[in-house]
Amino acid sequence: MGKLSVNFNGFELKNPILTASGTYGYANEFDEFIDVSKLGAIVTKAISLYPRAGNKHIRITETEAGMINSIGLENVGIEKFIETKIPELKQNNINYIMNVAGSTIDEYVQVAKKCENEKIKAIELNVSCPNVKSGCLEFGTDENSLYELVSSVRAVYSGFLIIKLTPNVTSIEKLGIAAEKAGANAVSAINTLKGTSINIELINGKYKKTIVQGGYSGKGIKPVAINAISRLYKVINIPIIGIGGIETLDDVLEFFAAGAQAVQIGTSNFTHPNTAERLVEELDEYINKNGFKSLDELKKELRA
Amino acid sequence: MKKIYKAKVNKIEKVSSSSYFIEIECENPVFVEAGQFISIYCNGLTLRRPFSVYSNNDGRIGILFKERGKGTKYIKSLKVGDDIDIAGPFGNSFDIKNKKSLLVGAGIGAAPISYLKTKLDNENIENCFISGFLNKNEIPKGMEIDKICTDDGSFGEKGSVLNYIGVIINEYKPEVIYACGPHIVLKIISELGEKYGIETQVAMEKVMACGIGVCRGCVIDIKKNGKIINATVCKDGPVFKGEEVVWEN
Numbered sequence: 001m002g003k004l005s006v007n008f009n010g011f012e013l014k015n016p017i018l019t020a021s022g023t024y025g026y027a028n029e030f031d032e033f034i035d036v037s038k039l040g041a042i043v044t045k046a047i048s049l050y051p052r053a054g055n056k057h058i059r060i061t062e063t064e065a066g067m068i069n070s071i072g073l074e075n076v077g078i079e080k081f082i083e084t085k086i087p088e089l090k091q092n093n094i095n096y097i098m099n100v101a102g103s104t105i106d107e108y109v110q111v112a113k114k115c116e117n118e119k120i121k122a123i124e125l126n127v128s129c130p131n132v133k134s135g136c137l138e139f140g141t142d143e144n145s146l147y148e149l150v151s152s153v154r155a156v157y158s159g160f161l162i163i164k165l166t167p168n169v170t171s172i173e174k175l176g177i178a179a180e181k182a183g184a185n186a187v188s189a190i191n192t193l194k195g196t197s198i199n200i201e202l203i204n205g206k207y208k209k210t211i212v213q214g215g216y217s218g219k220g221i222k223p224v225a226i227n228a229i230s231r232l233y234k235v236i237n238i239p240i241i242g243i244g245g246i247e248t249l250d251d252v253l254e255f256f257a258a259g260a261q262a263v264q265i266g267t268s269n270f271t272h273p274n275t276a277e278r279l280v281e282e283l284d285e286y287i288n289k290n291g292f293k294s295l296d297e298l299k300k301e302l303r304a
Numbered sequence: 305m306k307k308i309y310k311a312k313v314n315k316i317e318k319v320s321s322s323s324y325f326i327e328i329e330c331e332n333p334v335f336v337e338a339g340q341f342i343s344i345y346c347n348g349l350t351l352r353r354p355f356s357v358y359s360n361n362d363g364r365i366g367i368l369f370k371e372r373g374k375g376t377k378y379i380k381s382l383k384v385g386d387d388i389d390i391a392g393p394f395g396n397s398f399d400i401k402n403k404k405s406l407l408v409g410a411g412i413g414a415a416p417i418s419y420l421k422t423k424l425d426n427e428n429i430e431n432c433f434i435s436g437f438l439n440k441n442e443i444p445k446g447m448e449i450d451k452i453c454t455d456d457g458s459f460g461e462k463g464s465v466l467n468y469i470g471v472i473i474n475e476y477k478p479e480v481i482y483a484c485g486p487h488i489v490l491k492i493i494s495e496l497g498e499k500y501g502i503e504t505q506v507a508m509e510k511v512m513a514c515g516i517g518v519c520r521g522c523v524i525d526i527k528k529n530g531k532i533i534n535a536t537v538c539k540d541g542p543v544f545k546g547e548e549v550v551w552e553n
Contacts, residue, residue, distance in 0.1 A: 022519065023514070023518070023519060024518060025516075025517075025518035029516055029517070029518045030516075030518075032306065032307045032516055033306050033307060033308050033391070034306065045518070053533075053534060054520060054523070054534065058511070059520070059521045059522070059523065060351075060511055060512075060513050060519070060521035060522075061511065062349065062350050062351045062511075063350075065350070066350055067350050067351060067513065069513075069519070069521060071519070071520050071521065074520045074523070074534065218350050219350075267350060269514070270350065270351060270352065270513040270514050270519065271345065271349075271350055271351070271352065272345065272389075273308055273391060273514075273516075274306075274308060
């Protein structure tokens with residue numbers, strides 16, 4: 001293993017730079033820009049039990065310091081993912097974490113069982129989906145429903161289980177603790193913030209408004225992510241994977257300082273499609289230049 | 305070849321009362337099919353801005369743009385010799401048929417159609433290029449157009465390009481129509497194509513994030529084998545068969 005490697009209880013990453021779900025496709029799509037196999041892992045687009053067509057209205061808009069998306073979890077479904085995308089991932093030697101979405105606990109469980117059968121090494125649960133059986137409250141905003149979801153998935157899946165926490169809660173600590181108690185191996189934080197953009201144009205004396213409501217991501221959310229990770233780091237013992245507006249090596253160091261063991265690059269993949277690869281190179285250079293023996297030593301210094 | 309380039313501005317000039325031409329030179333020549341687009345990183349903004357390619361002389365990439373917002377304001381501010389970060393080419397391209405071709409542009413949508421015309425001319429395919437603009441000052445300098453319409457009648461025929469398209473179809477009798485412009489223009493051309501039994505290919509536009517089909521931000525509905533499915537403008541398009549597009553009102 002190299003100096004940058006991260007070992008999460010047997011789930012190994014060659015470096016701590018990952019790409020966030022929904023920004024990187026399912027497999028090797030970014031090979032138009034970089035060598036994807038150089039990354040610690042990619043997190044796939046959210047996969048559900050059945051294919052989903054996603055939302056109809058306007059799906060993306062740029063905002064100050066980021067963007068809002070309302071894709072609606074469009075995806076090919078687990079069967080097609082297994083059939084067509086896993087071979088591509090294997091063939092290109094890409095380490096991956098499969099992101100899972102569902103609208104009932106049973107849907108998550110059925111997907112997790114398939115992941116178990118396929119020996120998928122790691123999955124990340126998107127728990128920001130509405131639970132249709134409890135008034136469409138999001139699983140990840142209520143500690144009891146999160147506990148129930150995570151323990152149900154844990155019961156059928158033996159691989160590395162990551163819970164992607166939503167920041168749209170009063171106390172993210174309670175959700176992190178619930179995930180850990182239910183048997184999660186790690187949490188990733190944060191998912192997008194709820195956001196709305198109203199674009200106003202005056203056309204022939206009348207206002208035309210274009211409203212996009214969805215998840216706000218990009219560099220504007222970085223302080224929210226750092227806050228969430230710092231708080232989680234104090235109360236949970238499982239690893240934290242940091243996400244939120246990362247663009248530069250300084251951002252990565254800031255996430256390590258807050259308590260993250262690894263990071264995911266999201267929106268920045270759209271702005272500069274080579275961001276993740278560049279960060280792997282810059283982190284490697286930084287560690288060597290400053291004489292750190294390992295990534296753990298760097299993290300320790302940053303947290304002292 | 306990875307599709308991201310550090311490039312330089314080779315030329316930038318105002319070519320009409322509201323549009324600009326910028327030519328970009330990459331380290332190595334980049335060759336582009338008609339209908340494909342590139343995306344430009346605009347200093348500090350999150351989303352790259354997509355532009356259809358207008359010219360491609362010796363592997364330099366030319367685009368036409370209007371100042372519409374923060375992104376195009378940045379591009380307009382560039383000077384010859386400045387660095388520019390571009391990615392592409394992305395998307396499919398016009399499926400060039402060796403048939404009598406009618407080319408229709410409207411406003412800035414004339415840019416990819418003009419590039420298509422140079423390709424057809426190179427292949428000696430008979431074609432007629434009609435384009436509409438608001439007024440004569442809006443016609444880009446140097447663009448070779450066979451028939452021009454202006455909304456105010458200050459040059460060529462008075463009125464929208466849509467007012468003439470029916471007449472031209474009847475007189476010119478094209479076997480294929482290629483078009484780019486506002487949604488309504490593409491919709492009506494597609495409907496006319498179906499009415500007269502003429503193949504239509506339309507280049508669409510939509511706000512994009514990734515440019516390679518992964519974020520699913522730019523999907524439209526299309527009809528395929530009797531089913532309505534999602535298609536990304538960036539990867540499955542930007543060129544679609546007119547009859548396949550489910551037109552929004």
